[in-house]
Amino acid sequence: MIQFNQVYKRYPGGHEALKDVSFEIAEGEMVYLTGHSGAGKSTLLKLIAAIERPTSGSLLVKGQNIRSIKREAIPQLRRNIGLIFQDHKLLFDRTAFDNVMLPLQICGFDHRESAKRVRAALDKVGLLAREKANPISLSGGEQQRLCIARAIVNRPTILLADEPTGNLDADYANEIMHILQSFHQIGATLVISTHAENVLAHLPARELHLKLGALQ
């Protein structure tokens, strides 16, 4: 599903964010990506979603080489990847419902079918009652759950979560982790970056540890 082979990522200016990274994630696997901030966790996730491209090495995501992927092919790749951001990246000019609707609009889904799916996604993260709320009126935990609903609404095969519990207290964090794990159980490939040790203890899975851009 995801295959890193001697991947390097060097940013303009010379900072080397990833060094000789090689690993493989199988379909339906759940993996933790750990390490201190600045270790390269975010860069690694950005490479998978083709937000950045590797400087050298090969990275295959669903059979596509991210180093040489054509610009026009990126949207189709990203529709198969659900992205969950630490800063949520929600749009405050529309309701919670419309935020979750956006990926389906982009894919050109029929409106009535979309509305059903949006409600199902909101229900899964426990926000069905807040569908008309503006995301700005939601708490941090609720915003994170809304971000998850948006990521899963068009049923991607890969879910990437960048520090999904970063700003949340333990109770909220556990809730988020359980929601994420439920998608793993129905077959999604899941990569979660985190620096919170207690999360790992709670829901054990394979761990990839990054240190200064290199895999330990």
Next chain:
Amino acid sequence: MNVFIEHLRVLRATLLRLLLTPNATLLNVLIIGIALSLPVGGYVLLKSVQSLTGQLAGTPQVSVFIKIGTGAGEVARIGDKLKQHAKIERTEFVPREAAFKKLQQSTELSEVIGDLAQNPLPDAYIVYPKATDAIAMESLRDELKTWPNLDHVQLDSAWVHRLEAILGFGRLAVVILAALLSFALIAITFNTIRLQILTRRDEIEVAKLIGATDAFIRRPFLYFGLTQGLFGGMAAWVIVSGSVLLLNHNLTDLASVYTGEFSLQSLSAADSVALLGFSAYLGWLGAWFSVSQHLWQIEPR
């Protein structure tokens, strides 16, 4: 996957966006409307004057007046000679009696003419030349002048050519005006869309992150330009049609003083469709320039 429904959705969102900022929308539409109404107004004026010359002139012709007292045989001989002339398409004989009768009937001078003891008019031929440009007609006139027994050769449509030249000048002026103001329209839309792209930066970034194609991101902006241009065209139509209506009301009085018939023509259906289509296209074009200039700068990081 329904492309048509997707376009309808974008159109609806665009109209809502226009209504959301009514003052800015109204201002933009008015600016576009006024800018467009100038060349369109010029076009209407030219077209009206042109139809006036059409009414008056018809096809260009040369009148050949024969000396009074010339015998009927000689008149017929001149007619044959004219008919056989290589540069003449056809001729029309106007006997002096017929011309006199027509004059008596047709003008307000009939009272004066009725007092005349005898017919002062000569026999005449109306000559329709093959070539109707000014130079050919003048050379024909000069040639006929040298024939014997002709009193006077008159070019009836020389002034039409002069008017044509002036109208040609006017047309060029309208075209230049239209071209310049079209650029203005494109520039207005370019700037409006640029500001919109900047204010919707977050939305564009998020849309790209969750798999939006360039076409999807471009679409609302193109629709916005198109719709704004269309509304601007409608404003221009209202401005021009309203002005024509108002001016015609006053022109009737003015024209009746000179016993003339002149009114400004309103925009025809074809002209109206062309105006709306063109303004919508220009709006779309301005948006397209703006989008291709600014959208690629927004990439998620």
